[in-house]
Amino acid sequence: MILTNDSTRLLLTAACFLGYGLVCLAPWLRLRRKRLAAGLVGEAAARAPGWIVAHASQTGNAEALAGQTLETLRLAGIPARLCELSELSGADLQAAERVLFLVSTYGEGDAPDAAATFCSRLMTRALPLPKLHYAVLALGDSSYGQYCGFGRALDGWLREQGASSLFERIEVDRGAEPAIAAWRQQLSHLAGTSDAPDWSAPDFGAWRLAERRQLNPGSPGAPIFHLELEPEEGALPDWQSGDLAQVAAPGDPSRPREYSVASIPADGRVALLVRLHLRADGGAGLASGWLCREAAVGATVRLRLRQHRRFRLEANAGRPLILIGNGSGIAGLRGHLRARALAGQGRNWLLFGERNAAHDYHYAAEWDALRGGGMLAGLDLAWSRDGGAARYVQDLLPPRADALRAWLDDGAAIYVCGSLDGMAAGVDRALEGILGRAYLDRLIAENRYRRDVY
Numbered sequence: 001m002i003l004t005n006d007s008t009r010l011l012l013t014a015a016c017f018l019g020y021g022l023v024c025l026a027p028w029l030r031l032r033r034k035r036l037a038a039g040l041v042g043e044a045a046a047r048a049p050g051w052i053v054a055h056a057s058q059t060g061n062a063e064a065l066a067g068q069t070l071e072t073l074r075l076a077g078i079p080a081r082l083c084e085l086s087e088l089s090g091a092d093l094q095a096a097e098r099v100l101f102l103v104s105t106y107g108e109g110d111a112p113d114a115a116a117t118f119c120s121r122l123m124t125r126a127l128p129l130p131k132l133h134y135a136v137l138a139l140g141d142s143s144y145g146q147y148c149g150f151g152r153a154l155d156g157w158l159r160e161q162g163a164s165s166l167f168e169r170i171e172v173d174r175g176a177e178p179a180i181a182a183w184r185q186q187l188s189h190l191a192g193t194s195d196a197p198d199w200s201a202p203d204f205g206a207w208r209l210a211e212r213r214q215l216n217p218g219s220p221g222a223p224i225f226h227l228e229l230e231p232e233e234g235a236l237p238d239w240q241s242g243d244l245a246q247v248a249a250p251g252d253p254s255r256p257r258e259y260s261v262a263s264i265p266a267d268g269r270v271a272l273l274v275r276l277h278l279r280a281d282g283g284a285g286l287a288s289g290w291l292c293r294e295a296a297v298g299a300t301v302r303l304r305l306r307q308h309r310r311f312r313l314e315a316n317a318g319r320p321l322i323l324i325g326n327g328s329g330i331a332g333l334r335g336h337l338r339a340r341a342l343a344g345q346g347r348n349w350l351l352f353g354e355r356n357a358a359h360d361y362h363y364a365a366e367w368d369a370l371r372g373g374g375m376l377a378g379l380d381l382a383w384s385r386d387g388g389a390a391r392y393v394q395d396l397l398p399p400r401a402d403a404l405r406a407w408l409d410d411g412a413a414i415y416v417c418g419s420l421d422g423m424a425a426g427v428d429r430a431l432e433g434i435l436g437r438a439y440l441d442r443l444i445a446e447n448r449y450r451r452d453v454y
């Protein structure tokens, strides 16, 4: 084809417009993709109030069920969006048609960390919600005094504000399948669909206990063991530092025990730290006794891995990390330190507390190697049975207040792993004393204060 000067110019101009149009379209397409990924189903959902699936989760169970709830609504063609409870404003609640709440309980009947702002901002006051229809799935454990305490408090507060429940609160005791099935059934009924997807958790796999060694021989405390496991068949599954492993012990398979994974996939094995639980009568706990004593090296262990989104590094992977823990809590922190070393991120500060330096300084050689390699910038230790100024890990914080502020000013995130009794509350109080509650609440809202406490 022969082009005249005029038709060439015309074609070039048209091409320019087309190009410009594509440039303008690209951000819109990106935004649309982002909205879809965030759970906004269809453009209408961005405008219409629609349904909201709100979760408050500490270790990811309620969050995972919220994702599955959203998926069920999505399949039924219902516009809905997924969010964390603390992202909801009073105006959101007043505008929403229907809100499904999936919340767990922590501490002693408390809300998970991620719900702190919702509790302090909204649940402390009156908020008329006459138009709101809602349902609550409350996750808990009936061996605690305040069973499903937060789910019950939330339900009560919503009712006091004039909201109407779509169906009675459903309580899930230790992940019990029948309660989850009841929620699924109610949901299918509401959504007008009978083909809700199957939500069952993945099966336990067969793993071989490849290694076991006691970390604290001679300690006045209960023995603690480092275990390494590999799949009996097939490839190692993928996981991230911060994730959890569930073990079904032969003596009590219906109550799997959960442990923080202390290794990363690059190690080629799942490592766990298990403290032998000694009962008042001197006998060993069922699951820990089996894992630490009875199961021979080479034995089959039924295990499955579970994502722990709230304790993963995720968006904090590029920040400096302050890792605080005690006892077996070093497991989750070790996973993070190994992930950081692999990524070449050396701005890590470990603060750790145990009983005594001679027997309970778990993984001391590893920390030395990390320091030598520039992968551990700070290490502070507290020994409760050795005397000295700092007895518990929280005592390490006030004398290091200036360094702590400097790290946080540099954008650091804090990860706490270990016992809820004493340690977690003590660390929280010490941080509040140094930084103030508002600052800590901001860190929580920014996902820069993450806890795996038990």
Ligand SMILES: Cc1cc2nc3c(=O)[nH]c(=O)nc-3n(C[C@H](O)[C@H](O)[C@H](O)COP(=O)(O)O)c2cc1C
Pocket (backbone or CB within 6 Å): 056, 057, 058, 059, 060, 061, 062, 063, 103, 104, 105, 106, 107, 108, 109, 110, 112, 139, 140, 141, 142, 144, 145, 146, 147, 148, 149, 174, 175, 420, 453, 454
């Ligand atoms: C340290 C700790 C404290 C807990 N406190 C309570 C409690 O007071 N009441 C309750 O019903 N469940 C309690 N639970 C059980 C959790 O709510 C339950 O394991 C739930 O399935 C966790 O869901 P999530 O992963 O969404 O946070 C507690 C669990 C832990 C680890």
